[in-house]
Amino acid sequence: MATEITVPALGESVTEGTIGEWLKKPGDAVAVDEPICSLETDKVAIEVPSSVAGVISELKAEVGDTVEVGAVIALVEAGATPAATGENAGRAAQQRDESKAAPAETQASDASQTLSPAVRRAVLEHGIDPSTVKGTGKDGRLTKEDVIAAAKVRGDTPATAPAEAAAPATAPATASTSGRNTERVKMTRLRQTIAKRLKSAQDNAALLTTFNDVDMTAVIEARTKYKDLFAKKHDIKLGFMGFFAKAAHLALKDVPSVNAQIDGDEIVYHDYIDISVAVSAPNGLVVPVVRDVDKKGFAQIEKDIAGFGKAARDGTLTMADMTGGTFTISNGGVFGSLMSTPIINPPQSAVLGLHRIEDRAVVVNGEIVIRPMMYIALSYDHRLVDGREAVTALKIIKEAIEDPTRMLIDL
Incomplete structure (x- = not known):
């Protein structure tokens, strides 16, 4: 039976938050107290941990969704392993296909990391292999500054990438006839x-x-x-x-x-x-x-x-x-x-x-x-x-x- 992961109490007078980033995807193994997502509130961004060890079977919210305290945001098959999720395997595979947050090239070069949208854009723009860069963020996570620093050390100019690859899927860049681009990004809750x-x-x-x-x-x-x-x-x-x-x-x-x-x-x-x-x-x-x-x-x-x-x-x-x-x-x-x-x-x-x-x-x-x-x-x-x-x-x-x-x- 799947265990529900809910939005924890966020502090006095704070009743809701926004999903800022999923740190795990369906099919991923997760340990007890390991963060599965980043949640943005009116004041700070916090990480929501898993209450059990197992495998993520389903995500109940998408990046950008507003969720209230107590709301179910994910399901975890307690004690399961990535290869033994049973009937959830097909659903997990489908969700993985639908919620791919990085181009295939990025995933292939760094399948072990979960990259934020900003980091993914920087990786594409500078043509950096994320697996070759040491992350300085929390738990060794790669940051945008890490990618830019690696690009400066290498002395390369940003790689040319299509406009649709450089912008988030939910806010594509709008190209004009002169070749100039714009990008719309939703303001964070903070x-x-x-x-x-x-x-x-x-x-x-x-x-x-x-x-x-x-x-x-x-x-x-x-x-x-x-x-x-x-x-x-x-x-x-x-x-x-x-x-x-x-x-x-x-x-x-x-x-x-x-x-x-x-x-x-x-x-x-x-x-x-x-x-x-x-x-x-x-x-x-x-x-x-x-x-x-x-x-x-x-x-x-x-x-x-x-x-x-x-x-x-x-x-x-x-x-x-x-x-x-x-x-x-x-x-x-x-x-x-x-x-x-x-x-x-x-x-x-x-x-x-x-x-x-x-x-x-x-x-x-x-x-x-x-x-x-x-x-x-x-x-x-x-x-x-x-x-x-x-x-x-x-x-x-x-x-x-x-x-x-x-x-x-x-x-």
Whole structure:
């Protein structure tokens, strides 16, 4: 008798998700707790494991389908082997033919891997044999970046492939008479949620941004002096984010409205500081939460951030990682941004935007000198945070970065 695999509980207030990718197909063997599909929710992508060991006999949903918590998405013949599925063999073979997600050439060259649509396109475009590339994704899975990196090492240009092979079967490329192509790809649930939340922030909050610039000399000197000792003792690199998180801690403590939020006709003040740190994931920007920043040291903050970054890349962030947060820090500088006006992360009331560091001429003690400078921006909800409070908070952050001793003596 087949065992039903259902959509697990997805967290508070989340009742459904979207099938993002099948990691197994009918006829494939599966172990207990082995993931069979990737499920996208409003906040994160999670993997759904099999509750029994056996063989996948049937898939009950297709990629892109929306499924509710508790819905049956697959059947597993417990204890069966790929060669002994009995009456399910014909049905499994038919489903395999109907749901082939990769061209024959790709399957022949790498029958042991399950490739995502993006990876399959990259494999075709660059003419790479996936069996020759070491995957860096979760469980050694191949990523699009792995394929592109292999193509760069080989020095090849993308292989010419028909438009219909380069695009998903559900969204074929449309070629014009001039030979230019377009491709339609359905937005992921995560991307749709990001779009709705950002637009909601603009519609419902009175957004305003204040700017300042920061001389990064002291922080750079501190990192240069102590980075080796820090890494040796704590087994983590000393980054810039730890400094800004601790500087934000001072600002939020002195200006509590920046760490508060509006709930109906009430203001909710927090006596703790949980900072959401924006990190890049394959499907978009996510904001896991570093909790109790006011109680943690540099090393633990850096470890938390590094762990979230890896989890985001591997697609293993959990709902708990994303829940809460009283303030956000977003670092566009890692991508080369000079200046921006970040959008708050509702229901939070403020977000700090960091940007790239560049040498600029500034006046210090009446002399023109060259210093490593960074523009910083604080976007805030003017319904709750007054201009004076926003400017004060940003100034505290600036002063703490320019004189890190302030963070040690709580000044």
